[in-house]
Amino acid sequence: MTAPGTARPPSVQGVTERRLHPVTPLRRAWAPVAVLAGWAVHDPDQAQRQLTRLTTTTLLVGLAVLIPAAALYGFLTWWFTHFAVTDTELRIRTGLLFRRTAHIRLERIQAIDVTQPLLARVAGVAKLKLDVVGAAKKDELAFLDADEARALRAELLARAAGFAPETAHEVGEAPARQLLRVEPGVLAVSLLLTGATWATLAAAVVVPALLWFATHSLWTVLATAVPLLGAAGASSVGRFVGEYDWTVAESPDGLRIDHGLLDRAHETVPPGRVQTVRIVEPLLWRRLGWTRVELDVAGSSNSVLLPVVPREVAESVIARVLPGVTVPPRSSLSRPPRRAGGRLPVWWRGHGLAVTDAVFAARHGLLRRRLALVPHAKVQSVRLTQGPWQRALRLADVRVDTGAGKTVSARLRDAGEAAELLRAQAERSRTGRRDARPDRWMA
Amino acid sequence: METGSPDDTGGTGDEPAWTGLPPGLLRMRRLSLVVWMGLLALASALVPGLLAGPAWAVFALLPLAASVWGWVLLGRNWRSWRYAERADDLLISRGVLWRRETVVPYGRMQLVEVTSGPVERHFGLASVQLHTAAAATDATIPGLHPAEAERLRDRLTELGEARSAGL
Incomplete structure (x- = not known):
């Protein structure tokens, strides 16, 4: 790696490298203060004694050394952090002593998050994070100018969608249509x-x-x-x-989720990235017909799609998130056989299963009902498990593993039905992929 | 397949062609059971026998009984392991008391691994492990002949590439 000594960052094969926003070094400024405060709280007597020993001169000398050293470190880490967008990758080059270069393939993007913590909003900056399977926490771009972050997100999405490289720069933000806002x-x-x-x-x-x-x-x-x-x-x-102010919008680039009162977060989930959707119905919400909808995207830590909405609205949004999927009505869920009560008293009634052409839906929970939906195309493997007690009752569990690390289980099914389900589900998840959209959704 | 013992209930109609494991794994597990239990029996015979009198050496019967039981259990467990390569997916079935059956479509495989530890190598064994994007997928076939393990790996990789489906 050549150390950039000139004002202009080096450009490799016509790829222009950019730096983060100059306020970036300040984001860790609180760390030394926090360490000192933590030490003082942890050991108050010792801290008191040390404080009385401090004279004005030692304090000034200490500050005169510490502040420039910290400032220099902050400046250098900022100076040596570059990022660049190529036709297929986002490259992040960082590290003062230990150099680290991350190349993130754009067609592998599962979601893009632009978040603005409160102080960052005051400073007009934002951080941008690409969710890729296996990406580390440090592969986020913090901080960028807020407008630049938005433009970069649009460019990354355009490139990931498969727009021609020459035009990707000018495609701009895809128009979004608001689906709903939670009051x-x-x-x-x-x-x-x-x-x-x-x-x-x-x-x-x-x-x-x-x-x-x-x-x-x-x-x-x-x-x-x-x-x-x-x-x-x-x-x-x-x-x-x-x-607060939870807004879900739909655009050709996928789903946009904006929320937050103090810290604002803007998430974009491109089409075909959602692995599972869960409809949660807490006991006290059921009279009002409200539900909470959660989703899993591989490599992403965000899991809420809708914090609270009426069930019909939830179903219409899910139909847009998972094209071709209708939420199976409550009546179509089949319960485990009655003898399942021998394995799981009372709670066996909460379990249910429905398999449609598009989706594997399993429900569990008695007070807080959770219905998990997995499109057949997202199933990575299917497992059947049966313990000794279940075998005595001729029961078995069928588990469906998805790429987001989540497993959806249809528990306590009849053993014969479960074996049949295992075969059929393997077949469906194999064929389900055929009419799925490509990774580059605009190509 | 030349190795293993096909399950006697399968092989008819729609049932996939199951392949069992070669006997090497059972030999290895039984030998290590005998060795460890033998040492334990020796220790539990000598220590009470020398300290408290020769009659106490009957404690050695406990590990011996356990090893007879273990001998049977290992046999049952080994017989329960079987796998089937179907046109589009791999089936692995195992377990006696806790039965597990896993289906992995070839297109979902991210990585196929062949591992072989020092003891396994001495017995001429290798295991094949399949990874998908889901961490919960526990598809491992232990105790194969190295040649069979490599054949399986190559075939799975080839089929995986042909049917690759990603996330």
């Missing part, structure tokens, strides 16, 4: 109707109170109350803030 009021009500929110809140009140009566030690109570309150906050307020 903040509905979101708030849905969170109030979530059992987990109340359970964590109750735990945060009851457990410290009990501990107080048992130990009378303020530290013990604080040490349990703070994490519990934190969990309660994260599951209610945190979720509200994260899922």
